[in-house]
Amino acid sequence: MMKKLENFAIQDFQNDLINWYRNEKRDLPWRKNQDPYKIWVSEVMLQQTRVDTVIPYFNEFTTKFPTIQALANADEEEVLKAWEGLGYYSRVRNLHSAVKEVNECYGGIVPNDPNEISKLKGVGPYTKGAILSIAYNIPEPAVDGNVMRVMSRILSIWDDIAKVKTRNLFEEIIREIISQEYPSDFNQALMELGAIICTPTSPSCLLCPVREHCAAFHEGVQTELPVKSKKKKPVPLQMAAAVLYDENGQLYIHKRPPTGLLANLWEFPNCELKQELNKTHTEQLALFLKEEYDIEAALQPLIGTIQHIFSHRIWNLSIYFGEIKSMESEKLVQVDEETIKQYAFPVSHQKIYKMYKGEI
């Protein structure tokens, strides 16, 4: 028994927590059954993403790809399109790759072994524990931000939860206190409590089923926990993007490289703008189109601007339209208005397209 858990009434805590969960849990689409594949999809979608955002994506994704086999046999283009707008797109490329591996190496059955499931792309310590406990009822910790917030308050733990070492500490703690009989309900109850009651700001302690077990509540410091170091501010970038069309109204788009930001998504040709070049934005964009794509285009004056904020950078996009006069390279793909609907674009470039269509 670790020191943090001396005098902690594990059995009572489990009972209070699980009983509350069974009465109060939300009716969510991924709680209709224990299909390991669908639990897996939901867990990947829920990484750093709100429940309300995920629900419609989960329903559409699991309708379009209802089984391991269906997803394994799908084209990446179609899979990315189903993820369009959800963000963190490497999640779905890793999921697709891992599902193919399960289909080929595990007979289409999601492995229930901690070592095997950990080897799958995109399955980290949290997702491993979530799948094993929720789909297979195996008593493995599933430590996410909710669990760290709840348990840091319950046990008055002041370690910085942004550190890897701290997450490992919480895993050790959960291994000690997880219900061996009902690990699925236990893990989900901790997360549900964090989502509904033990929220980051203004937690509803008077409604909390485990407040009698909560050290932070007794000490009145619940709003000071958890301790979490701050992230850096995003770096602003000036950019220009061009919607290029020919005399037939065909559009010319670019597929981003297979690694890095927005990997494998489509975009309108664009470049970063530099102040020190002493050229106008239009001149810089025209030069970029010439050098990168060997394109001559008749660019119109500035149409408008779009700002898009990422976790780590800010795109300030100046938008131009222009008719292509000549193009030598084949780095751009010609699409019509029907074809373009099949391709996944980042939200910033969806806005550019809407601007072109006059919808914004």
Place this chain on the structure above:
DNA sequence: AAGGCGTGGAC
């Protein structure tokens, strides 16, 4: 170990 990696919501 710490930064890259999206997006839309809440305050």
Place this chain on the structure above:
DNA sequence: TGTCCAAGCCT
């Protein structure tokens, strides 16, 4: 309005 996020993983 700006700030901080929300069921993390990868390198």
